[in-house]
Amino acid sequence: MEITTRSLWTLIHGMGFGALYLLGCSGALVELYRRYSTRSDPPATARDDRFLGVYLIAMAAMAWLAVLTGSYVIYPWYRAAPPAGLHSLGAFPRSLLLSQVSTSGWHSLGMEWKEHIAWLAPISITMAAAVALQYGRNLRSHPQLRSAVLGFVWVSLLAAGVAGFFGAMINKNAPVEGGNTIQLMHGE
Amino acid sequence: MHAPIAAPPASAEKILNGAGAAAILAAGVGAFLLGVFAVAADKSAAIKSLMNFWKPTGALSGETTIAVVIWLLVWAILDARWRNRTVGLARIKTAALVLLALGLLLTFPPLGDLL
Numbered sequence: 422m423e424i425t426t427r428s429l430w431t432l433i434h435g436m437g438f439g440a441l442y443l444l445g446c447s448g449a450l451v452e453l454y455r456r457y458s459t460r461s462d463p464p465a466t467a468r469d470d471r472f473l474g475v476y477l478i479a480m481a482a483m484a485w486l487a488v489l490t491g492s493y494v495i496y497p498w499y500r501a502a503p504p505a506g507l508h509s510l511g512a513f514p515r516s517l518l519l520s521q522v523s524t525s526g527w528h529s530l531g532m533e534w535k536e537h538i539a540w541l542a543p544i545s546i547t548m549a550a551a552v553a554l555q556y557g558r559n560l561r562s563h564p565q566l567r568s569a570v571l572g573f574v575w576v577s578l579l580a581a582g583v584a585g586f587f588g589a590m591i592n593k594n595a596p597v598e599g600g601n602t603i604q605l606m607h608g609e
Numbered sequence: 610m611h612a613p614i615a616a617p618p619a620s621a622e623k624i625l626n627g628a629g630a631a632a633i634l635a636a637g638v639g640a641f642l643l644g645v646f647a648v649a650a651d652k653s654a655a656i657k658s659l660m661n662f663w664k665p666t667g668a669l670s671g672e673t674t675i676a677v678v679i680w681l682l683v684w685a686i687l688d689a690r691w692r693n694r695t696v697g698l699a700r701i702k703t704a705a706l707v708l709l710a711l712g713l714l715l716t717f718p719p720l721g722d723l724l
Contacts, residue, residue: 493666497665497666537644537669538716541640547636548632548635548636552629552632552633566626569698
């Protein structure tokens with residue numbers, strides 16, 4: 422059982438940071454709604470505030486790590502141009518996708534959308550974390566602020582979902598492969 | 610055994626909303642600029658070249674770096690101005706969410722192609 426370093430980085434980016442962020446988003450939405458709703462009973466405690474603050478900071482870290490590894494580690498491998506005359510495009514995912522009408526949309530729509538929309542997630546969740554840390558349970562007294570934060574977190578979930586979906590489909594059609602091979606297990 | 614009693618939240622009057630308003634409006638500006646730069650680099654070869662901060666990542670490096678830097682600058686400036694104030698949050702919230710929605714739409718390639 423082997424894995425290439427490029428595949429490993431793709432796993433870390435998508436299944437590590439990206440998927441964890443998506444999982445965390447639903448929890449953040451529930452907590453932001455439940456704890457700071459004016460109807461919540463009992464009201465949030467200082468300990469709840471600390472927990473949510475740490476939770477949102479961890480989510481912001483996941484979001485930044487996901488977009489930074491995606492844009493600066495994996496994307497250069499994805500978009501590298503093949504040398505002229507090369508027949509096998511397996512190591513050049515962008516060119517491989519664009520070489521066939523049946524797969525070109527995964528780049529022209531999927532990657533073109535994913536590479537930009539994904540950046541809305543760290544911007545939104547960093548703002549949400551900052552507001553939650555600054556206001557804590559007092560966010561209950563600011564329904565406009567709370568609903569704006571919720572709106573941004575919903576959009577960050579959508580952004581991460583779109584990026585995750587297209588990332589998975591693009592990697593299925595033209596996986597980012599190459600680099601050193603890491604042997605995980607010996608076969609029987 | 611009694612549940613711990615939570616400290617009552619301070620009244621809304623005592624907690625100024627300026628810092629929160631600065632954070633949400635700046636995030637809206639950042640999201641909108643990201644969409645604008647994505648479309649601009651797609652439409653203009655000159656802008657695309659200008660945004661190419663790091664060749665392996667191409668124009669995406671400049672589009673995202675500039676959007677993030679401006680977002681943080683706008684946040685810092687608004688925070689400095691509004692931190693100790695109560696501002697009209699309804700209008701700021703609407704503006705921030707409209708900017709966020711526009712940013713979201715502008716990142717969608719078929720919509721960017723229509724412009």
